[in-house]
Each structure stands twice: as C-alpha cells, then as structure tokens.
Amino acid sequence: MLDETAKGVFTIAATPFLPDGALDLDSIDRMVDAYIEKGATGLTILGMMGEAGKLSSEESLTVVKRVTSRCSVSIVVGASAPGFAAMTALSNAAMDAGASAVMVAPPMGLKTDAQITAYFHNTADALGDIPFVLQDFPLATGVQISPSVILKIVSDCPTCVMLKHEDWPGLEKITTLREASDAGERRISILCGNGGMYLLEELLRGADGAMTGFGYPEMMRLVLDAFSSGDLDRARDIFDAYMPMIRYEAQPGMGLAIRKYSLAQQGIIAHPTLRKPGAGLSKHAIAEIDALAVRQAKRLSDLGL
Numbered sequence: 001m002l003d004e005t006a007k008g009v010f011t012i013a014a015t016p017f018l019p020d021g022a023l024d025l026d027s028i029d030r031m032v033d034a035y036i037e038k039g040a041t042g043l044t045i046l047g048m049m050g051e052a053g054k055l056s057s058e059e060s061l062t063v064v065k066r067v068t069s070r071c072s073v074s075i076v077v078g079a080s081a082p083g084f085a086a087m088t089a090l091s092n093a094a095m096d097a098g099a100s101a102v103m104v105a106p107p108m109g110l111k112t113d114a115q116i117t118a119y120f121h122n123t124a125d126a127l128g129d130i131p132f133v134l135q136d137f138p139l140a141t142g143v144q145i146s147p148s149v150i151l152k153i154v155s156d157c158p159t160c161v162m163l164k165h166e167d168w169p170g171l172e173k174i175t176t177l178r179e180a181s182d183a184g185e186r187r188i189s190i191l192c193g194n195g196g197m198y199l200l201e202e203l204l205r206g207a208d209g210a211m212t213g214f215g216y217p218e219m220m221r222l223v224l225d226a227f228s229s230g231d232l233d234r235a236r237d238i239f240d241a242y243m244p245m246i247r248y249e250a251q252p253g254m255g256l257a258i259r260k261y262s263l264a265q266q267g268i269i270a271h272p273t274l275r276k277p278g279a280g281l282s283k284h285a286i287a288e289i290d291a292l293a294v295r296q297a298k299r300l301s302d303l304g305l
Contacts, residue, residue, distance in 0.1 A: 002074055002101035002131045004161045006189040008041030009220040010076060012213035014260055015050045015063060017273040023059055025066055027269040032070040034268040039221025041209075042074035043067060044103060044164075048140060049213040049256055052078050054275040057086070061093050068098035076133055076211075080105045084126040091130050102127065103164060105135035106143040113149045117156075124157040131159050137166035137193070147176040154186050164211050166193035171205050178206035195249050196220055200239050203227050215249060215262030216242060216296070222305065241299035245292045257281050261289060 013035065016027035035043060045067050046052040046060055055063070068075055077094040079102035081087040091102045104123050110116050123132065134153060138144050145167075154160055167173050174190060181187035191211035192202040196219060199210055203224065210220040219242045226235035249258045257279050260272040274280070281289075 002042075002076065002133075002161055004186075004188045006042070006074065006162055006191070007208035009039055009209055009217070009224060010042035010044050010074070010191055010211040011035045011038075011040040011217045011220070012044045012047050012049045012193070012211060013067070014213065014256070014263060014269065015046070015052075015055070015275075016269040017271065017275050019271055019273055021273065021275050023062060024270060024273075025062075027271070028063065028066045029070055030270075031263070031268050032067055034266075035217055036071055036073060038218040039225075040073060040217060042076065042100070043071070044076040044078065044211055046078040047103065047135075047213075048078070048137075049259070050078060051256070051275055051278070052080075054278075057090065060090060061097070064094045064099060065097045074100040076101045076103050078103045078135075079132075080107075080135070082107065084122065087123070088126050091127055095130055101131040101133055101161065103133040103135050105137060105141050106145070108142045110143045113146065116143065116145055116149050117152055120153045120157060120160065124159050127159060129159065131161045133162040133164050134160055135164040135166070136170075137164070139166070139168055147173050147180070150177060151180055151185055154188055160188065162189040162191060164193060165190050165202070165207065168194055168198075171198065171201055174202060174205040174207055195246055195255065196223075196242075197246050197250055199223055200227065200235055213259055214242075214246060215259040216245065216266075219246075237303055238300075238305070241296060241303060241305075245289075245296055248289065248292055253279055254281070254285070258285075258289060261286065262293070265290075265293065 016024040018024045077099045079087050079091045190207045192207045193212040196214045222238045249255045263269045264272040
C-alpha cells in the first residue's frame with residue numbers, strides 16, 4: 001500500500017480509445033510499458049486526464065485490472081464520485097485488483113472549511129483502511145482548500161498519505177505545509193501536477209516529485225534525477241528544453257487532446273481519440289505541436305539526451 005514516504009514520478013495515465021470510442025486494451029499495455037521505461041515510479045489511472053467520468057463502472061474496473069496486471073509499480077486509482085457508495089465500490093475493487101491507493105477530489109459545491117473537512121472525514125470513514133490521495137485542484141473543482149484545512153485533514157485522517165498538489169498559484173502552499181511538518185505536524189507525501197509547469201520550483205519548495213500527465217513523461221524523471229543529484233543547472237536546462245511544449249499543453253480545454261496526440265506520435269498509444277464529448281485538434285494546432293516537437297528534440301540533442 002502507498003504510504004507517506006512516497007516520492008518520485010507517478011505518471012498520470014491517459015485512457016486509450018479506438019477510433020470508435022471503445023477501450024484500446026493493446027494500447028493500455030503499450031502505454032504502461034512506455035511510462036515505466038521512461039522512468040515512472042508509479043502510475044495514476046482514472047483521473048481527470050484518464051477521462052474517468054466517461055467510463056462505465058465496468059470499463060473502469062477493466063482499466064484497473066489491465067494496468068495492475070501489467071506492472072508492479074504503485075498504482076493510484078482515481079475514485080472521486082458524486083456519492084460514497086460508488087467511491088467505496090470502485091476503491092474496494094481497485095484494491096482487490098492490486099492498486100496501492102485511491103485518489104479523491106472534493107466535489108464541487110463545498111464552500112466552507114468545515115464542509116471540506118467534514119467531506120474528507122467522511123471519505124476516510126467510507127474507505128476504511130484504504131490509503132487515499134487528497135487531490136487539490138481548485139481550477140477544476142472550484143473548491144479552495146487552505147493549508148490549515150489540509151493540515152487538519154492530515155492530522156485527523158491517518159489514511160490520507162499524499163497531497164496531489166495542483167493549486168495554481170500554489171508554491172506558497174507547499175512552503176506552508178512543509179514548514180508545518182518541519183515544526184512537528186504530520187508529514188505526508190506531496191506530488192505535484194499542473195502539467196509539470198512549475199515542477200522545478202515545486203521541488204525546491206519541498207515537493208517529493210511529480211504526479212502529472214505531460215505528453216513526454218520522461219521530462220519529470222530527467223528533471224527529478226538532475227535535481228536529486230544536486231545539479232540544479234542541469235535540471236533547469238532539461239526543463240527549459242521541454243518548456244515550450246509544457247506551455248502549449250497548458251491551454252484550457254486543449255491539454256488532453258494535445259497530450260494524446262503527442263503520445264500517439266511517439267507510438268505510445270495507437271490513436272489520439274478522446275471519448276465524446278471531447279475537443280479535437282485543428283490542422284493548425286497539429287502543425288504547431290509538430291513544430292514544437294522538432295525544436296524540443298533539437299534542444300534535447302544539444303543536451304546529449
């Protein structure tokens with residue numbers, strides 16, 4: 001099971017589909033292999049990037065079983081649901097299939113600190129012994145979780161073992177949480193998202209690694225390895241080589257389509273299909289992505305990568 005010491009790169013996995021929208025199981029196998037080959041120490045599936053809301057419960061479990069049977073790294077399964085019954089059912093099935101933890105985001109509509117705290121108390125009660133990741137992504141959920149509320153949840157809920165940090169801007173939140181743990185509050189793992197846009201700064205603030213789905217997943221491993229070895233200049237050079245593509249991916253409403261296109265171009269998945277409803281890419285966008293990829297490859301070559 002996942003615990004508070006987790007660190008490294010937990011790549012958020014896409015859910016591959018065939019052109020007709022059916023699950024592409026062969027691409028799941030190829031994608032899992034590629035993510036691990038490119039340095040993932042864990043995988044996160046059925047998250048927002050995984051189009052979890054477009055899958056049936058049966059399809060969700062099919063994805064979980066396919067991924068867990070393919071690899072031995074830690075698997076975090078997105079289990080957010082409108083009600084606790086659905087959350088608990090998927091969580092129990094996922095853990096039975098070999099998952100290491102589940103990830104839960106607060107539902108839209110929580111406004112007060114008391115409501116947010118009560119929700120995660122109820123989450124911990126519903127999940128029992130299952131470790132969970134608190135997903136803090138206010139740009140998507142509309143729920144603002146202050147550091148003091150996160151610390152309260154962490155203190156009250158021993159099964160909350162990780163924060164998926166995706167606040168934006170959120171660097172000061174990481175600093176506040178790490179200062180609190182340095183002062184004696186319970187310390188949990190912090191892995192960061194936002195497409196890796198602030199990865200280096202997040203590591204400098206005390207994050208333990210990345211949990212994001214950037215279309216070139218080796219970026220997180222290369223940056224983290226250079227940072228961990230103390231070569232900050234090398235980490236910055238690697239990050240800078242990928243930054244134009246990271247920036248392009250960050251366009252609201254387009255990120256997943258861009259990522260799936262990049263994954264397909266690399267042969268990691270067979271098709272860039274998004275299950276409907278989902279945005280497609282224009283020929284102009286595709287040309288822009290291709291141009292960025294060529295420039296990115298040249299910069300990496302110049303760095304000996």
